[in-house]
Amino acid sequence: MSYLNDQPAGILVLGYGNPLCTDDAVGWHVVEALEGRLPDGSTATFHQLTPEWAEPISAARHVIFVDAAVDGVPGEVHCFPIAAAAGRPGSHETTPDGLLSMAGDLFGRCPPAHMVTIAGDSFEISESLTPAVAAAVPLAVAQIYELIEQLNIAETPPMA
Amino acid sequence: MNKTITIDPVTRIEGHSKITIHLDDTGRVDSARFHVTQFRGFEKLVEGRPFHEMPSLTARICGICPVSHLIASAKACDALMAVKIPETAAKLRQVLNLSQILQSHALSFFHLSSPDLVLGMDSDPAKRNIFGVAAEMPDLAKDGIWLRQYGQETIALLAGKRIHPAWVVPGGVSAPLTEDRRDAILAKIPEATKRVRRTLDWYKEVFGQFDAEIRTFANFPSLFMGLVTDNGELEMYDGKLRFIDATGRIVADKIEPEKFGDYIEEAVEPDSYLKSPYYKALGYPDGIYRVGPLARLNLIDRVGTPLADEEWSEFRMLERGASLSSFQYHYARLIEMLFCVEKIEKLLNSPDILSDHVRAKADPNSLEGIGVSEAPRGTLMHHYKIDRQGMMVWANLIIATGHNNLAMNKGVYQVARYFIHGEKIQEGMLNRVEAVIRTFDPCLSCSTHAFGQMPLRVELRSPDGELLDEVHQG
Numbered sequence: 001m002s003y004l005n006d007q008p009a010g011i012l013v014l015g016y017g018n019p020l021c022t023d024d025a026v027g028w029h030v031v032e033a034l035e036g037r038l039p040d041g042s043t044a045t046f047h048q049l050t051p052e053w054a055e056p057i058s059a060a061r062h063v064i065f066v067d068a069a070v071d072g073v074p075g076e077v078h079c080f081p082i083a084a085a086a087g088r089p090g091s092h093e094t095t096p097d098g099l100l101s102m103a104g105d106l107f108g109r110c111p112p113a114h115m116v117t118i119a120g121d122s123f124e125i126s127e128s129l130t131p132a133v134a135a136a137v138p139l140a141v142a143q144i145y146e147l148i149e150q151l152n153i154a155e156t157p158p159m160a
Numbered sequence: 161m162n163k164t165i166t167i168d169p170v171t172r173i174e175g176h177s178k179i180t181i182h183l184d185d186t187g188r189v190d191s192a193r194f195h196v197t198q199f200r201g202f203e204k205l206v207e208g209r210p211f212h213e214m215p216s217l218t219a220r221i222c223g224i225c226p227v228s229h230l231i232a233s234a235k236a237c238d239a240l241m242a243v244k245i246p247e248t249a250a251k252l253r254q255v256l257n258l259s260q261i262l263q264s265h266a267l268s269f270f271h272l273s274s275p276d277l278v279l280g281m282d283s284d285p286a287k288r289n290i291f292g293v294a295a296e297m298p299d300l301a302k303d304g305i306w307l308r309q310y311g312q313e314t315i316a317l318l319a320g321k322r323i324h325p326a327w328v329v330p331g332g333v334s335a336p337l338t339e340d341r342r343d344a345i346l347a348k349i350p351e352a353t354k355r356v357r358r359t360l361d362w363y364k365e366v367f368g369q370f371d372a373e374i375r376t377f378a379n380f381p382s383l384f385m386g387l388v389t390d391n392g393e394l395e396m397y398d399g400k401l402r403f404i405d406a407t408g409r410i411v412a413d414k415i416e417p418e419k420f421g422d423y424i425e426e427a428v429e430p431d432s433y434l435k436s437p438y439y440k441a442l443g444y445p446d447g448i449y450r451v452g453p454l455a456r457l458n459l460i461d462r463v464g465t466p467l468a469d470e471e472w473s474e475f476r477m478l479e480r481g482a483s484l485s486s487f488q489y490h491y492a493r494l495i496e497m498l499f500c501v502e503k504i505e506k507l508l509n510s511p512d513i514l515s516d517h518v519r520a521k522a523d524p525n526s527l528e529g530i531g532v533s534e535a536p537r538g539t540l541m542h543h544y545k546i547d548r549q550g551m552m553v554w555a556n557l558i559i560a561t562g563h564n565n566l567a568m569n570k571g572v573y574q575v576a577r578y579f580i581h582g583e584k585i586q587e588g589m590l591n592r593v594e595a596v597i598r599t600f601d602p603c604l605s606c607s608t609h610a611f612g613q614m615p616l617r618v619e620l621r622s623p624d625g626e627l628l629d630e631v632h633q634g
Contacts, residue, residue: 051305052309
């Protein structure tokens with residue numbers, strides 16, 4: 001997805017984390033598994049959430065954030081709605097609720113959003129997921145696909 | 161009884177560090193030190209690897225500055241191969257480097273430093289961040305986001321992705337630029353120009369409100385170093401090294417980059433992983449010099465692009481010689497952003513920019529190679545030695561933040577001496593001690609070749625080492 005693409009997305013699925021830190025990469029794996037099943041420009045993977053995502057988020061009909069969770073039983077998948085909240089930015093990263101807030105404040109629209117988390121087992125240096133987390137990828141993909149079908153928004157144009 | 165203040169971690173910078181401030185018996189600041197507390201050891205890690213892997217390996221030093229390392233590393237590899245890369249490849253590398261400088265300067269100015277400028281040094285720290293700026297000056301925040309997006313998107317259009325692109329290779333670049341991508345970058349130039357100029361106009365209106373900070377934020381005589389073109393213009397990719405002194409007088413000029421070792425040596429302090437380069441002729445620690453936007457604009461004869469030259473003329477009116485206050489790194493950063501936009505446009509309009517001859521191929525022909533370029537924070541030097549099989553046997557990286565280490569330490573001392581009084585750290589004092597570091601926009605991952613995030617700690621200690629107060633952030 002292009003930051004500067006003027007074509008707004010219906011659904012926007014964002015997977016993020018460090019792909020060199022074992023299960024921190026699970027957001028990438030989940031989103032890459034969704035690619036080809038969603039319209040072009042509906043998915044993106046990156047290392048960190050940065051303020052630059054506020055604009056594309058504001059243009060989306062619905063946003064799904066996919067990230068590894070530090071706590072929980074490894075491989076456990078959770079999907080829950082999230083709302084805008086004042087974020088606590090680091091030097092160059094922010095939070096999903098903070099980005100939603102910024103999308104509303106700066107670009108005039110805060111779309112509804114969900115968070116999908118997959119509990120990780122290891123965050124050490126490795127390019128492979130642990131077995132439990134790798135096994136959870138299809139489950140997370142299925143949950144996201146189900147959510148999108150329920151919302152019936154994949155092809156729906158965004159609200160004005 | 162003497163006392164010590166510790167700020168740990170330092171916030172809104174790239175990396176882990178802490179500041180220690182020692183007080184004397186009367187409660188006045190006696191000394192202050194900026195310590196970098198992260199370590200990676202990349203120079204050892206690369207030994208034994210094939211030289212052609214170096215651009216990709218060293219780009220992993222940092223997620224903010226991968227392009228800068230790609231450029232300097234590829235230039236060192238060009239030297240090992242002893243090739244002259246195709247003209248188009250050199251131009252494309254320049255565009256990539258300028259895009260990196262643009263996006264990094266936007267991050268530094270808008271995301272990290274504008275909260276201090278918009279909300280004030282003494283404002284509520286919970287709101288003193290990019291969200292606070294978005295609430296107070298939404299258009300400024302949007303300009304920052306847009307400009308960083310533009311720099312990153314240009315990197316992605318050239319090199320395939322925004323972070324850790326593998327497009328820059330020894331001998332040139334791996335693929336030519338396509339017409340549609342060139343046009344996509346050029347189409348946004350007018351908007352980028354408008355947004356940078358608007359920010360510059362705003363900055364020039366407000367910086368006068370920070371008189372105490374301008375007077376005390378690393379405002380002292382020092383040398384300045386950077387690359388310049390043969391006719392003295394701003395140069396980010398090639399050129400020759402120049403040193404000037406505080407009066408603006410040229411101390412050393414037309415230095416071939418591979419001769420930098422004749423002018424610079426590195427000292428090591430036991431309390432920091434960040435080395436301290438110094439100008440050899442003046443010795444350590446008197447050979448203090450600064451690099452980066454302020455240094456570059458101090459030492460050139462002109463910028464070399466029309467709009468940036470107009471702004472630079474005004475900038476040079478600040479002081480008779482070199483601008484000595486590091487607070488004005490902010491000003492210089494904005495002028496350089498304008499230069500980057502103008503220069504990108506000029507390079508992309510070159511008749512040969514779409515040529516498919518973008519790579520020279522060769523085996524290694526030299527056992528030693530040096531690559532020097534300007535990174536957002538200052539001059540970046542990669543120095544490699546290989547064996548006859550082309551395997552790395554030795555590497556030395558001198559990073560912009562390292563060049564600035566002595567100046568940052570002196571700046572912390574200066575600002576602490578002015579703003580810190582007594583045994584408790586007030587929030588505004590703490591922020592100013594951090595803010596002087598922030599003006600240099602240090603990247604501690606790069607400068608220690610380290611891995612991880614970068615928060616900060618400040619300690620206040622007595623002369624006998626007793627910890628009196630301590631603040632953690634990040």
